[in-house]
Amino acid sequence: xxxxxxxxxxxxxxxxxxxxxxxxxxxxxxxxxxxxxxxxxxxxxxxxxxxxxxxxxxxxxxxxxxxxxxxxxxxxxxxxxxxxxxxxxxxxxxxxxxxxxxxxxxxxxxxxxxxxxxxxxxxxxxxxxxxxxxxxxxxxxxxxxxxxxxxxxxxxxxxxxxxxxxxxxxxxxxxxxxxxxxxxxxxxxxxxxxxxxxxxxxxx
Amino acid sequence: xxxxxxxxxxxxxxxxxxxxxxxxxxxxxxxxxxxxxxxxxxxxxxxxxxxxxxxxxxxxxxxxxxxxxxxxxxxxxxxxxxxxxxxxxxxxxxxxxxxxxxxxxxxxxxxxxxxxxxxxxxxxxxxxxxxxxxxxxxxxxxxxxxxxxxxxxxxxxxxxxxxxxxxxxxxxxxxxxxxxxxxxxxxxxxxxxxxxxxxxxxxxxxxxxxxxxxxxx
Numbered sequence: 365x366x367x368x369x370x371x372x373x374x375x376x377x378x379x380x381x382x383x384x385x386x387x388x389x390x391x392x393x394x395x396x397x398x399x400x401x402x403x404x405x406x407x408x409x410x411x412x413x414x415x416x417x418x419x420x421x422x423x424x425x426x427x428x429x430x431x432x433x434x435x436x437x438x439x440x441x442x443x444x445x446x447x448x449x450x451x452x453x454x455x456x457x458x459x460x461x462x463x464x465x466x467x468x469x470x471x472x473x474x475x476x477x478x479x480x481x482x483x484x485x486x487x488x489x490x491x492x493x494x495x496x497x498x499x500x501x502x503x504x505x506x507x508x509x510x511x512x513x514x515x516x517x518x519x520x521x522x523x524x525x526x527x528x529x530x531x532x533x534x535x536x537x538x539x540x541x542x543x544x545x546x547x548x549x550x551x552x553x554x555x556x557x558x559x560x561x562x563x564x565x566x567x568x
Numbered sequence: 569x570x571x572x573x574x575x576x577x578x579x580x581x582x583x584x585x586x587x588x589x590x591x592x593x594x595x596x597x598x599x600x601x602x603x604x605x606x607x608x609x610x611x612x613x614x615x616x617x618x619x620x621x622x623x624x625x626x627x628x629x630x631x632x633x634x635x636x637x638x639x640x641x642x643x644x645x646x647x648x649x650x651x652x653x654x655x656x657x658x659x660x661x662x663x664x665x666x667x668x669x670x671x672x673x674x675x676x677x678x679x680x681x682x683x684x685x686x687x688x689x690x691x692x693x694x695x696x697x698x699x700x701x702x703x704x705x706x707x708x709x710x711x712x713x714x715x716x717x718x719x720x721x722x723x724x725x726x727x728x729x730x731x732x733x734x735x736x737x738x739x740x741x742x743x744x745x746x747x748x749x750x751x752x753x754x755x756x757x758x759x760x761x762x763x764x765x766x767x768x769x770x771x772x773x774x775x776x777x778x779x780x781x782x783x784x785x
Contacts, residue, residue, distance in 0.1 A: 450601045467597050485594025511619070515594040526619075528583075529593060544583070 370405075378411050386422070395428075403439070420458070435468075437475070477507045487514040490535070491521035532564075579611065579622040580629070589632045602644045603652045604635055608731075627731070627769050634773055650776050660693055662686040664782050668693070668775065672700035674710050675717065682717050690772055695724050695734065697775055698766030702736050706763055708743060716743045723747045734766040 368376060369385045376384070378394025384401045395411040403420040410427040418432045423440045430449045435441075437456045443449065445463030454466070456473040465481040473489045482489075491506030506521050513528040520535035527540050530547035534540060538555035545564035551557055580588075586596065599605045611622045631651065638647055662680060665671055665688065675696060680686050688696070699720070703713045720734070727747050735746045735754045738761045746754045756762055 467601055469594060469598060483593065483597045485592070485598070513593055513597075515592040546586075 365399075384415075473507070475506075477509060479509050481511040481513070482509050483511075483513045485515045487512060487516070487529075488518040489520070489522050490518075578625045580625040582621040582623065585623055585628060585632075589629070589636070591632060591636075598644070599632075599635060603648050604644065605631060606652070626767075630770055630773060634777060638777070650780060651773060659687045659689060660782060662688075665693065665696070667782065668697065668779060670697045670700060670775070672703050672713075675700055675703060675713060678710075678714050678717070682714060683721060690776070691727075691732070691768055692724065693775060694768040694772040695720065695766065698734060698768065698771050699736075702764045702766065712743055716745065720745045732768045734768065736763045736766065737761060738763055 365380050365382045367383045367385070368381050369387070370376065370390045371387045373389045374391075376390055376392040376396070378392055378396055381396070381398040382400075384396060384398045386401075386403045386405050386407045389406045390408070392407070392409040392411055395414070396409065397414045399415065400417045401413065401415045401419070403418075403422045403424050405422045407420075407422065407424045409425070412428040413426065413430040413432070415432045416434070418430065418435045420436070420441055421438045423442075425442045426447055427444045429447050430443070430451075432449075432451045433453070435449065435451045435454045437454070437458045437460055439458045441456075441458065441460045441462075443462035443464060447462060448464040449460075449462060449466045449468070451468045453470045454460075454468045454472070456471070456475045456477065459476045460466070460473070461478045463480055465483065466477075466479050468482075468484045469486070471477075471482060471484060471487045471489070473491075476491055477489055489507050489509075507519075507523070509522065509524045511526045511528070512519070512522075512524050513526075515529060516531045517527060517529040518533040518535065519527070519538050519540075521537045523539045525541045526544075527534070527542070528544040530545070532543060532545050532547075532549050534543070534549075534551040534555050534557060536552045536554045538552070538557075540555070540557045542559045543549065543557055543561070545560065545562045547564060548567050549560070549564045550567040582596075585591075586593065596605070600607065600610070605628065609623050609628055611624075612619050613622055614620075634651060635647060638650070642650070662676075665676060665679070679688075679696065683692070696717075699713070699717060702708070708716070716736075723745070724732075724734070724747065727749065731749060733748050733753065735748070737744055737746065737756060739759075743763070748754050753765070754762075
């Protein structure tokens, strides 16, 4: 297993590597297995990714599933409709957009997440209100997820249809359709929640 | 009981599953990622809140009990090899089967002749163990058990997985078997006597746990 570095425009045919570094524009049509993958340019991949760590400071477009121990996104991470992300830890200060499921022990997002489902152990999504009003009027809520399900959940600036968990904090500027809580529940006064079910203790 | 795919299954909701087993969402999804709980067991059905997830009750409760018993002794990767059909050893030799005390000795002798080979997949081993239990419980003769096993091979191979329920029944003087998927029980008319049921998934899990050395690569 060797290292692969791409600095210009090129193609990677897939395979097993120690490390993969994309500093230019890279395209891959096959599966990649690596200890670490580092994307600082633009990376388009239609194969599956199986890696220890995945760092993205650039733009990455994936058409198939990603499986990693740790994912760090400071750029843009786009996955196609049915592609899923499985990881032990995901840190996002950029954008993650997928039509599929994100399954992770820990998600710590200060950026924007759009996903069908986010499931795991500790999920924290903090999407700030944009500084410019015009952006805010076009896009009230920065993160949109259909279902969030985890042991502990903390959300700010998130629009979600269903949130199920044990300990849930609905912070500012959230819009949630249904919550099912089996532990403690806090809802900020600036957020709206339509239905609440479960046996929980409300925190104020 | 809930309807899924045209059949009535004994399902348990995700919420009830977590409440009964005491596991957390985090554990459930970690075990799903590690393939300890198969993805196909997560059955989504429409509900008034949008969508709810259900699981085949007996299988998932049995699996979670196994995981909880073993998780302090094995890593998740080792547990996946033990419990997950996709990651465990797929071929067991006739010599290795001699170590499985649950297999009836007379059945063991005829296996190469009936199967026409000496390597067996995990679902076949589960079938042989299940049949051994029925043969001993019902005192079925060697001749009749050989005849039954010969008839069982083709439909078992056609199903080719452990998520299968095998119902043994008697019609006149002969024993027969019916196979159904997802552990759905088969109902017979009054002229047919159902003798016993072999749950391949349950037997497969028990055998893999008891004879770990045979099933871990």
